Amino acid sequence: MSDNSHTDAHNEPDYLRASTGIKSWLFSVDHKRIGVMYLIATTLFMMLGGLMALGIRLELFTASGDLIDADTYNRLFTLHGSVMVFLVIIPAAPAVIGNFVLPLMLGAKDVAFPRLNLASFHIYMIGAIFLIASMILGSFDTGWTFYTPYSSTTNGPVAWALTGVFILGFSSILTGLNFIVTIHKMRAPGMTWFRMPLLLWSLYATSAVQLLATPVLAITVLLLFLERLVGIGIFDPSLGGDPILFQHFFWFYSHPAVYIMILPAFGIISELVSVHSQRKIFGYKGIALSSISIAIVGSLVWGHHMFTSGQSIYANLVFSFLTFFVAIPTAIKVFSWVATLYRGNIQITPPMMYVFTFMALFMIGGLTGVTLGALSLDVHLHDTYFVVAHFHYVMMGGGILAYIAGLHHWWPKIFGRMYPQKLARITSITVFLSFNLTFFPMFIVGSRGMPRRYYEYVESFTWLNQLATVGAFFLGTSLFVTLGYLIWGAIRGPAADNNPWGALSLEWHTSSPPIEHNFHGQPTVDAGPYDYPEESSGTDSSSQWVPA
Amino acid sequence: MSEDSVERPAWVEPFFHSADQQRSAASLGMWLFLGQEILFFSGLFMAYIAYRWMYPDTWLAGADLLNKQLGALNTVVLLTSSLTMALAVRATELGEISKVIRHLWATIGLGVVFLVIKSVEYSHKIHEGMLPGFHFSSDGLENNGGLFFGIYFALTGLHALHVIIGLGLMGWLIARCKKGLVNEERYVLAENIGLYWHLVDLVWIFLFPMLYLVR
Amino acid sequence: MFDARFWLPESINSMAEGTDQFFMVLIWVSVISLLVVLGPMIWMMFRYRASQDIDRSAPPSHHLGLEIVWTVIPTAILIGVFFWGATGYTKMVVPPTDAMEIRATGQKWFWTFDYPEEGIRVRASLEADEERVKNGIPPGLVVPVDTPIKIVGSSADVIHSFYVPAFRVKKDVLPNRYTVATFQATKEGTYDLFCAEYCGTKHSKMITKVSVVSQEAFAEFISKQSEESDKPIDGATVFNTSGCAGCHAVVASSGGIGPTLHGLWGKTETLVDETTVVADENYIRESIVNPMEKIVRGYSPMMPNYSGQLSEDELNALVLYIRDLSPEKEGAE
Amino acid sequence: MEILLNILVLFGLLSVGLCFIVLLPTVGQVIMAVFATVFTEKAVSNFRGVESGTVQRKASVPVDTPKPEGHVVTPVWVYVVTYLVLLVLTGVTVGVSELGMVQRKAIIAAVIVASMKAGLVIAWFMHVKDGPRMHRLILVTSTFFVLIFVTLTMADLSTRTWGLEEQNLPTIAPS
Structure with a gap:
C-alpha cells in the first residue's frame, strides 16, 4: 500500500491500516474487515465455480461425451451448482456489500452484534471447508437439489456436503438476524424508515427471507442426513415416504433463496441508478414496499419448480396463479428505475454501464420466467436448457452483475483507490456481449427439447452448444479482466476522494477508506438519501448529513 | 450532541448509545432467533401432518404403542420448569441474585427429570424394537410403522437436544450470576435464556397432543 | 427467429396443439415489453447524459397515476397469461376415458413398456432399439396413430421423467405411486424420448424412441411381439x-x-x-x-x-x- | 370458473389461519381474565386492568417494587395462576383424547387446546402481552410462514387425484 496514508482530518488511521497482521484480520470484529474477508472468500469460490462451468462447457462442445466420463461430468455439474449457490451467490451480495455498507449507511459505528458477525464469517468458512472436503473426497453426484430417492441411495460423500450446507445455513441466518436488529435499533437520529437508502430496504427484506426460509433448509438437510445415516424412512419410498414431500421441503427454502440472491441486487441497482443520474429516485415508497412484498409473496410460489413432478393438478394451478403475483413487484421496480433516468444528469461511469447491462439481462431473464410460469409451456420446457438459460440470465445476469456493479460503485470507499474507469467500461460491454453469446443459444436448444444435466446430447443440438462454449470462454476471460483491474486499482490505483460519485447517503460523508469506527461523533439526518437539488452540478450538494 | 450526553455504565458496548438500546437490541435479536426456531421445528410438524394424512391407521396404531402417562408427566414437568424459569427471570429484574440461582437450579433439576423420563421411554422403545425406518421390527403395526417412529424419534430427539442446550445455557447463566455479572440492570441475558426455555416448552406443548394423544 | 419452427420441434400431439401459438405469443409479448423498457432507457441515457445541457428542472419523484397504471397493466397481462396456460394445461393433462393404456416403468437407464390388453412387454433402450431395428421391428415405444394414449408411469428405483419433446409431454415417474401422461399422435414417424429428471451415471444415455405407426403396422407389431414372447427366450x-x-x-x-x-x-x-x-x-x-x-x-x-x-x-x-x-x-x- | 373457486377457498383458509394466529396472545389473555375473576375477588380489580390490555408498559398491574425506568415487574401470582391454568388445560387435552372421540375430531380439539396453552405461555411467561409490538410481529410472521408451508404443501398432498378421478389409477402399496 502506498505510503501517503489515508488519515483524515483527525489523522486517525483508516480501518485497513488500523492494525496489521493476519490475526488482527481473522479475529477483527470490524464490519468493514469482515466484509473484505467475505469479498476475498466469495471471489475465490466464484473462480472455482467458474472453472467448473468452463469444464462443463468444454465437455458439451461435442455431442458425444469424450473429454471426461459420465460420472465425473455428473459430479462436476453438481459441484458447479452447489459452490455457486451456497458459497458464492447467497453470501456474496448480503455479506460483502451488506456487511461493509449497511452500518455506514445507517450512521452507526458497527452492526448490532459484531462478535456474532465474526462468528457467522467463521461458520461460513467451516461450512465451506466441509463442502470443499466433499469435493476432495470424490464429490457427490446428486445435483445441487439433492432429490431423493437418488440422493439417499447413491454412494459418495453426500453426508459431508449435507453437513457443509447445514452449517452454511446458520451463517446466513445469523447475518440476517444481525442486519435486522441493526436496521431496527441503530439508525442515525432523524433517519426515519422512509429516509433510509433503498439498499437498506432490500437488505432488510433479504434478511427477513434469510431468517424465515433457511431453517427449513436446515431441517431438510438434517432429515436427509438421518435418512442416509440411520434410514429413518421419511423420504424412502419403499417405507411409504414420499419423494415429492422432499421436493416441497427443498423448494420451500430454495425459491425464497433465489430472492435472497436477487433482492440485494435490486437494492444496489436502486442506489446506483439514483446516484449516477444525480436525481431523486422515482417512486421511493413503491420500490421500498415492493422489496417487502417480494419477501412475503416469494415464499408462496415454490411449487412452480414441481409442475411436472407428479404434483397434483390443483396444486399446479394454485402455484402457477401465485407465481404471477411475484412478477408484479419486480415489474414496479424496473419501471421506477427507468423513470428515474428521466431528467437526470446521467454520468456514464462503469457502475452505470453495469446497471444498463443488468437491466437488459434481467429483463430477458424475468420475461422468460413468466413463460416458464405458464402451466402448459412449463410441461414442455421444464428441466430443459431453457430453464438453465432462464436462471443464469436472472442469477448471473441479474444477481452477480449487480453485485459487480455494487463493487465498482463502492470500491473507492472500500480501498480508498480508484480502478481504471475506461478499461472498466470496455469490459462491461464484453461481459454483456459474451454473456448473451453463452446463454442465448441455451434458450433455443432448451425449447427444442435438450434436457438438463445431459452429458451427451442428440447431434442436432451440436452447433448451438458449440456457440455457448465459445461464449463461455469469452465470458470467463472478461470476468478475469474485471478481477484483474479491480485488484490493480485497489493496490496501485490513484487515491480516490471521499465522494467520487457525488452521492448523498451517509457512507460517502466519512473518509474513504473509512476510519475504524466509521464516523467522528454521531451523524444526524434531516433529509432523504436522494434529495439532489434541482440544478446541482453533481458535487457539493446539500447533504443528508448535518455535521456534528 | 455529538458525544453521548447520558453517562454509560461500563458494560454497555461502545457502539450502543445507552443501556436501554443494548437491551432492546439483544431481546429483539433473541425474538428473531425464536422466530427462526419455530420454522426449524415446522419442518418436522409438516412431515407429521403429511404422513398422518397419508397413513391415518398407522398413526393410530403407532400412537397406541406410545406411553401416554409418561408423556403427560413430562408435560407437567416442563410446565413447572417454565414457571420456575419465569420466576427466575422476575428475580433477576428485581436484583435478588440468590433467588435467581435457586430458581435456576430448580429449572435445571426439572429439565434433568424430563430427560430421565425421556430416556426411560426411549430404552423401552428400543427394547421393544420400535426403531425408525427399516429397523422397525415390533409387531402390531403393518409395514410402514418405521415411518411413524422415524418422525417420532426425529421430533422428540431434536426437542431433547434443545432441552440439553437449554440446560447448558442455564448452567452458564448460574456461573455468570456467581461472578456478579447479572443484576437488575443486566437482566437481558436471563430474559433471553428464559425466552429460549419457554420456546422449548412451547414446542413440547404442541408435540405432546400431536404424537401421544392422537386418538 | 420469430416462427415456431425455429424455437420448437414440430408438434404432433393433438391434445397440446395450443401450446405453440401460446409460446410464440409470449415471445412477442416479451420482445415488446423489452422494447418498452429498454427503449426509453437507452433513449434517456443519451438524451440526459452529463455533457448535454438540457432542461432538467423538477424531476418528478413520484407520480401516483403512472405508478397505478404500470401496476395494473402487468397484473392484467399476467392473469391473462395464467388463464391461457391453465386452460391449455387441463386439456393437455387429463386423459380421455377411452384412452389406450400403456404401463411405462422407468429404471436405471432404460424403459420397459407393458401393453396390458395385448399382454406383451417391450424393453426400450439404445441397445434394444438397435436390436429391434435390425430385425425390422419399430424401435422404442410403439403407438398407433390418431388414438389417445394414456401412459401410466412408475419407476423401479429413482425418479425418472417421461419426456417426448415432439408431443410437448413430460411427466416424472415416481417409485411410490403411478403418474399419468397422455397424448394423441397425429403424424407417423419416430420421435425422441428423453429422461428429463437426473437419475445417475447414464442419465443422458436413457434415450429411446416413440414410433408412431399406422393401425395395421401396430397390429402386426403386436402379433409379432406376442408370438415372439412364447418362443424360447434367447x-x-x-x-x-x-x-x-x-x-x-x-x-x-x-x-x-x-x-x-x-x-x-x-x-x-x-x-x-x-x-x-x-x-x-x-x-x-x-x-x-x-x-x-x-x-x-x-x-x-x-x-x-x-x-x-x-x-x-x-x-x-x-x-x-x-x-x-x-x-x-x-x-x- | 371452478379453478377460481378453489383458489378463493385456499385464500379464505390462509386468512382464517392468520387471524387465528393474531388472536393467539389475546386468547391467552381472555382465559386469564376469566379464571382470574372466578378464583379471587382481589383479582376483579386486576381483571379490569388486565382487560384493558393496552400495550404500553403502563403500570396497569399492581407493582410490588417500582423500577426506576417504570419497568413493570409482573407479580408472582400472575405466574402462579397462569401455571395452574396450564395444568388444567393439560388435563383437558388428556381428557379430550381419553374420551375416544372420533379420530379426526380429537386431533383438532387437541390442537386448539394446545394453542390456547401456547397463547398463555406466550402472553404471560414470554411477556409478549406487555412487551414491544415488534416481538408480537415476529411471532405472527414466523407462524404465518409455517401456516403457508403447511397449507400449500397439503394443497398438493391432499388433492392428488383431483381432476383424475375417473382414471382409477392403481396405488403401489409401500413394500
Missing part, C-alpha cells in the same frame, strides 16, 4: 435389451463400468470385503436380483437391482448365456 437378447450390455463387457477386455463376464463361470472372485466366492449359478443369479450383496473388489456399488424386472425364464436364459461366455466350460451343466 439369453443374448435379454442381455442386450435389459441394459446389461451397457456396463458389462462380454469379450475378454477389461473396460466397462461392471466386471467383465467373459470367462466368469467357475472363476473365484474376490469381493469388496476381501472374502472370495466361486462364480457359480446362484452367485450370478443373486448378483442379478440383488447386486448389493456381493460386490467385486474394485467396482463401486452402482448396479440397479432387477428383482421383479426379469421373469423366471428370462433369468434362466441370462444365467445360461453368461455360462456359455466362458469357452473352456462349454460342457459344464
Whole structure:
C-alpha cells in the first residue's frame, strides 16, 4: 500500500491500516474487515465455480461425451451448482456489500452484534471447508437439489456436503438476524424508515427471507442426513415416504433463496441508478414496499419448480396463479428505475454501464420466467436448457452483475483507490456481449427439447452448444479482466476522494477508506438519501448529513 | 450532541448509545432467533401432518404403542420448569441474585427429570424394537410403522437436544450470576435464556397432543 | 427467429396443439415489453447524459397515476397469461376415458413398456432399439396413430421423467405411486424420448424412441411381439435389451463400468470385503436380483437391482448365456 | 370458473389461519381474565386492568417494587395462576383424547387446546402481552410462514387425484 496514508482530518488511521497482521484480520470484529474477508472468500469460490462451468462447457462442445466420463461430468455439474449457490451467490451480495455498507449507511459505528458477525464469517468458512472436503473426497453426484430417492441411495460423500450446507445455513441466518436488529435499533437520529437508502430496504427484506426460509433448509438437510445415516424412512419410498414431500421441503427454502440472491441486487441497482443520474429516485415508497412484498409473496410460489413432478393438478394451478403475483413487484421496480433516468444528469461511469447491462439481462431473464410460469409451456420446457438459460440470465445476469456493479460503485470507499474507469467500461460491454453469446443459444436448444444435466446430447443440438462454449470462454476471460483491474486499482490505483460519485447517503460523508469506527461523533439526518437539488452540478450538494 | 450526553455504565458496548438500546437490541435479536426456531421445528410438524394424512391407521396404531402417562408427566414437568424459569427471570429484574440461582437450579433439576423420563421411554422403545425406518421390527403395526417412529424419534430427539442446550445455557447463566455479572440492570441475558426455555416448552406443548394423544 | 419452427420441434400431439401459438405469443409479448423498457432507457441515457445541457428542472419523484397504471397493466397481462396456460394445461393433462393404456416403468437407464390388453412387454433402450431395428421391428415405444394414449408411469428405483419433446409431454415417474401422461399422435414417424429428471451415471444415455405407426403396422407389431414372447427366450437378447450390455463387457477386455463376464463361470472372485466366492449359478443369479450383496473388489456399488424386472425364464436364459461366455466350460451343466 | 373457486377457498383458509394466529396472545389473555375473576375477588380489580390490555408498559398491574425506568415487574401470582391454568388445560387435552372421540375430531380439539396453552405461555411467561409490538410481529410472521408451508404443501398432498378421478389409477402399496 502506498505510503501517503489515508488519515483524515483527525489523522486517525483508516480501518485497513488500523492494525496489521493476519490475526488482527481473522479475529477483527470490524464490519468493514469482515466484509473484505467475505469479498476475498466469495471471489475465490466464484473462480472455482467458474472453472467448473468452463469444464462443463468444454465437455458439451461435442455431442458425444469424450473429454471426461459420465460420472465425473455428473459430479462436476453438481459441484458447479452447489459452490455457486451456497458459497458464492447467497453470501456474496448480503455479506460483502451488506456487511461493509449497511452500518455506514445507517450512521452507526458497527452492526448490532459484531462478535456474532465474526462468528457467522467463521461458520461460513467451516461450512465451506466441509463442502470443499466433499469435493476432495470424490464429490457427490446428486445435483445441487439433492432429490431423493437418488440422493439417499447413491454412494459418495453426500453426508459431508449435507453437513457443509447445514452449517452454511446458520451463517446466513445469523447475518440476517444481525442486519435486522441493526436496521431496527441503530439508525442515525432523524433517519426515519422512509429516509433510509433503498439498499437498506432490500437488505432488510433479504434478511427477513434469510431468517424465515433457511431453517427449513436446515431441517431438510438434517432429515436427509438421518435418512442416509440411520434410514429413518421419511423420504424412502419403499417405507411409504414420499419423494415429492422432499421436493416441497427443498423448494420451500430454495425459491425464497433465489430472492435472497436477487433482492440485494435490486437494492444496489436502486442506489446506483439514483446516484449516477444525480436525481431523486422515482417512486421511493413503491420500490421500498415492493422489496417487502417480494419477501412475503416469494415464499408462496415454490411449487412452480414441481409442475411436472407428479404434483397434483390443483396444486399446479394454485402455484402457477401465485407465481404471477411475484412478477408484479419486480415489474414496479424496473419501471421506477427507468423513470428515474428521466431528467437526470446521467454520468456514464462503469457502475452505470453495469446497471444498463443488468437491466437488459434481467429483463430477458424475468420475461422468460413468466413463460416458464405458464402451466402448459412449463410441461414442455421444464428441466430443459431453457430453464438453465432462464436462471443464469436472472442469477448471473441479474444477481452477480449487480453485485459487480455494487463493487465498482463502492470500491473507492472500500480501498480508498480508484480502478481504471475506461478499461472498466470496455469490459462491461464484453461481459454483456459474451454473456448473451453463452446463454442465448441455451434458450433455443432448451425449447427444442435438450434436457438438463445431459452429458451427451442428440447431434442436432451440436452447433448451438458449440456457440455457448465459445461464449463461455469469452465470458470467463472478461470476468478475469474485471478481477484483474479491480485488484490493480485497489493496490496501485490513484487515491480516490471521499465522494467520487457525488452521492448523498451517509457512507460517502466519512473518509474513504473509512476510519475504524466509521464516523467522528454521531451523524444526524434531516433529509432523504436522494434529495439532489434541482440544478446541482453533481458535487457539493446539500447533504443528508448535518455535521456534528 | 455529538458525544453521548447520558453517562454509560461500563458494560454497555461502545457502539450502543445507552443501556436501554443494548437491551432492546439483544431481546429483539433473541425474538428473531425464536422466530427462526419455530420454522426449524415446522419442518418436522409438516412431515407429521403429511404422513398422518397419508397413513391415518398407522398413526393410530403407532400412537397406541406410545406411553401416554409418561408423556403427560413430562408435560407437567416442563410446565413447572417454565414457571420456575419465569420466576427466575422476575428475580433477576428485581436484583435478588440468590433467588435467581435457586430458581435456576430448580429449572435445571426439572429439565434433568424430563430427560430421565425421556430416556426411560426411549430404552423401552428400543427394547421393544420400535426403531425408525427399516429397523422397525415390533409387531402390531403393518409395514410402514418405521415411518411413524422415524418422525417420532426425529421430533422428540431434536426437542431433547434443545432441552440439553437449554440446560447448558442455564448452567452458564448460574456461573455468570456467581461472578456478579447479572443484576437488575443486566437482566437481558436471563430474559433471553428464559425466552429460549419457554420456546422449548412451547414446542413440547404442541408435540405432546400431536404424537401421544392422537386418538 | 420469430416462427415456431425455429424455437420448437414440430408438434404432433393433438391434445397440446395450443401450446405453440401460446409460446410464440409470449415471445412477442416479451420482445415488446423489452422494447418498452429498454427503449426509453437507452433513449434517456443519451438524451440526459452529463455533457448535454438540457432542461432538467423538477424531476418528478413520484407520480401516483403512472405508478397505478404500470401496476395494473402487468397484473392484467399476467392473469391473462395464467388463464391461457391453465386452460391449455387441463386439456393437455387429463386423459380421455377411452384412452389406450400403456404401463411405462422407468429404471436405471432404460424403459420397459407393458401393453396390458395385448399382454406383451417391450424393453426400450439404445441397445434394444438397435436390436429391434435390425430385425425390422419399430424401435422404442410403439403407438398407433390418431388414438389417445394414456401412459401410466412408475419407476423401479429413482425418479425418472417421461419426456417426448415432439408431443410437448413430460411427466416424472415416481417409485411410490403411478403418474399419468397422455397424448394423441397425429403424424407417423419416430420421435425422441428423453429422461428429463437426473437419475445417475447414464442419465443422458436413457434415450429411446416413440414410433408412431399406422393401425395395421401396430397390429402386426403386436402379433409379432406376442408370438415372439412364447418362443424360447434367447439369453443374448435379454442381455442386450435389459441394459446389461451397457456396463458389462462380454469379450475378454477389461473396460466397462461392471466386471467383465467373459470367462466368469467357475472363476473365484474376490469381493469388496476381501472374502472370495466361486462364480457359480446362484452367485450370478443373486448378483442379478440383488447386486448389493456381493460386490467385486474394485467396482463401486452402482448396479440397479432387477428383482421383479426379469421373469423366471428370462433369468434362466441370462444365467445360461453368461455360462456359455466362458469357452473352456462349454460342457459344464 | 371452478379453478377460481378453489383458489378463493385456499385464500379464505390462509386468512382464517392468520387471524387465528393474531388472536393467539389475546386468547391467552381472555382465559386469564376469566379464571382470574372466578378464583379471587382481589383479582376483579386486576381483571379490569388486565382487560384493558393496552400495550404500553403502563403500570396497569399492581407493582410490588417500582423500577426506576417504570419497568413493570409482573407479580408472582400472575405466574402462579397462569401455571395452574396450564395444568388444567393439560388435563383437558388428556381428557379430550381419553374420551375416544372420533379420530379426526380429537386431533383438532387437541390442537386448539394446545394453542390456547401456547397463547398463555406466550402472553404471560414470554411477556409478549406487555412487551414491544415488534416481538408480537415476529411471532405472527414466523407462524404465518409455517401456516403457508403447511397449507400449500397439503394443497398438493391432499388433492392428488383431483381432476383424475375417473382414471382409477392403481396405488403401489409401500413394500
